[in-house]
Amino acid sequence: MENTATTDRKAAERAARKELILQGALTVFKEKGLEGAKIDEIARVSGFGKATLYYYFSSKEEIFNALLLHGWLSLWRELEETAVGGDSPRRTFISMLKKIAETVNADRPLYEFLFQAPKSFTAEENNRAEWKAYQNRLYKVLMELIEQGITEGQFPQMEPRLILKAMGGLFHGLVFWGADRGSITEDEIEEMLGNLLRGN
Amino acid sequence: MENTATTDRKAAERAARKELILQGALTVFKEKGLEGAKIDEIARVSGFGKATLYYYFSSKEEIFNALLLHGWLSLWRELEETAVGGDSPRRTFISMLKKIAETVNADRPLYEFLFQAPKSFTAEENNRAEWKAYQNRLYKVLMELIEQGITEGQFPQMEPRLILKAMGGLFHGLVFWGADRGSITEDEIEEMLGNLLRGN
DNA sequence: CGGTTATTCGAACGAACGGTCGAATAATAG
């Protein structure tokens, strides 16, 4: 049998290789989507033989899901704290958007993928995926903030889903456009939201 | 040779059959997307043999593009008039959204498809497609209205693309949610926009 | 009618692709 140190090292190497594969997969998935990405290409880009990919992952979809899970989980972990801070709904909402922007800017390729990828799915297969839980958790928090904010007169009197959708579109554009200039400042977010969200 | 009446009738029948195929294709594409839709299924749903589809269209992609072209062209034709009416930017913008809502409600399956479909593409192949011209034309008009509106103080002072994106998200939600209740009233649009667009 | 053209269609083709196999190599243990 192996000694403990060896076992640990091997586990670490294994994890590192999985990471490399995911990195290559991200590149290809981003460019081609779920169907368009070929296993052969992912293998080539990540620098492993095709069969080796299957030594680490059991299917193409598992790779895809691992990527999404990693993304949504990371994002959620970053936001968890902000979500429960006892500020007003409107201020909490804005804080969360700022935090999301920061997180996204720390790993743009991953999050660009994250926010485009769900469109690759039909509703059916979507709901069996593990990552979906974290996405839902985030949406739920934002929705509740909006609902709360509406009753307190800090948001326009509109269907909350609509507000979320509009804010989502706006925010997505805000964060992902201008990839050339580094990142969005907090002031810009503040100003931009101020333009759309009245009250307070 | 055939006489004129016969030729006409046959052309009409041919067009009608193309229409039937497109109708079936719409059903399948909507449900499965470009990759997910199988030619066999489109054939089955539209009631023709598989080879017959290729007697009318030269490829799966041609069917897909024909569908998109038909949609964007129809939509543009509906809007053309409204776009050039000499009203204020803000009022013209709102009129156009109303008109879009009406048009969409007149053939929901087609337009639901139209507004979801572009995501099936990569940027590359997107720009060679004929329908893209009409989509761009529409976006351009809306963008110009927003830009004009901003300088006249009828829209918030924001990056026009962002406004368009936010309005797009909002409008999309507004029109396509609640498929159960018939259609959105003009008043609702007016009110909803009023909440987001200050000035005027 | 017979000849010609238009239309229809299932069977067959061939390329693409996800996934597996089995052999080869490297790492580890005793």
Added chain:
DNA sequence: CTATTATTCGACCGTTCGTTCGAATAACCG
């Protein structure tokens, strides 16, 4: 060292699916 296990990989397999073929039928014309 040998034995055992972990890892790597290109060749291969089976399926799926867009497209084409070739024969059959229908429509039309003189």
